[in-house]
Amino acid sequence: MRFFSVLYNKAMGWSRHRHASRWLVLVSFTESSFFVVPPDVMLAPMSLACPNRAWHYAMLTTVASVLGGLLGYGIGALAFSLVEPLLHQLDYWDAYLKARLWFENWGGWAVLLAGFSPIPYKVFTIAAGVVAMPLLPFILASLAGRGTRFFLVATLMRWGGVRMEVALRKYVDVMGWGAVVIAIVGYLLLSR
Template identity: 45%
Template sequence: MLRKLYDWTLSMVDHPRALWVLAFISFIESSVFPIPPDILMIPMIIARPSRAWLIAGVALVFSVLGGILGYAIGAFAFETIGKPILESLGKDDAMAAFSTRFNDLGFWAVLTAGVTPFPYKVITIMSGWTAMPLGTFIATSILARGLRFFLVAFLLWKFGAPIRDFIERRLGLMFTLFVVLLVGGFAALKYL
């Protein structure tokens, strides 16, 4: 089933309403859908580099709006909707332990999930479930998702199709390393 969803998402690249499809995918990926918007964004930007910023902007706006839906699911419907979603992603064992530390991490948890391959929907639901301040959640989501989508757009706009393999295979790792170094740097400053 996941392969069919992936193939369907990819088939929408040439659709006349591809931007609306991207908006929809970006929105639902932030709370329930397993396929990230990058799958659609990358070929759309390669096909029309002049629209790179528009494509990234659509992905950003609708991803954050979908994140707010994920937050609401966590805050108001965790047991009926949120928990089954997290269980389907294999995150149920970590939920209880993570929830006690989650709001201490707040900004960093949302930032990390927003830019790395970690499922953003897990963080959106957990943010609502643990009652993270909504303003912190939204601001960090804008920062993280903006960084991710606009960096992808910039790389594709600047280098075109040759950079696609790097983005698809290694950009998540680069973002992960960036966050680790950033957090490590702040931790080191704390002890100096």
């Protein structure tokens, strides 16, 4: 069944679209404060499709993500009571509490780590606003964490280039179905 090949081909087609950069900026900005799709899902295929523009895409993603992080910071500082129910509803409350604990223990290093890791960055941007983290360290940590992550993704895609695109196209269905099996097994093991 070639389900993942179809998705891969569509993603690669979209990544070459003339408005792809605008969508990348929008996704990067919104993911830092409220949207759930990480920008990596656009950055990687765009960097793979146009390796010579990979670092340009990484810069767009980083800047838009940090600006979106400032929106998240503002939400935490000015409107936390409005978003608290959403954190509960979207099952981010435990992550928010963990972010608060990290701020108490490590301060700005928590933002740096969250910016680089797969931990939801939006939770940390909101928490930074709630605890009134100083703005300059927040921006610098966000630039360092997000920039490192996005430039790493772009560099790997640029390095792999056409060879990686061909290899992914060849094995995408096997990898996709393998990920589905791993996710199901993991869910079954963790739900006991």
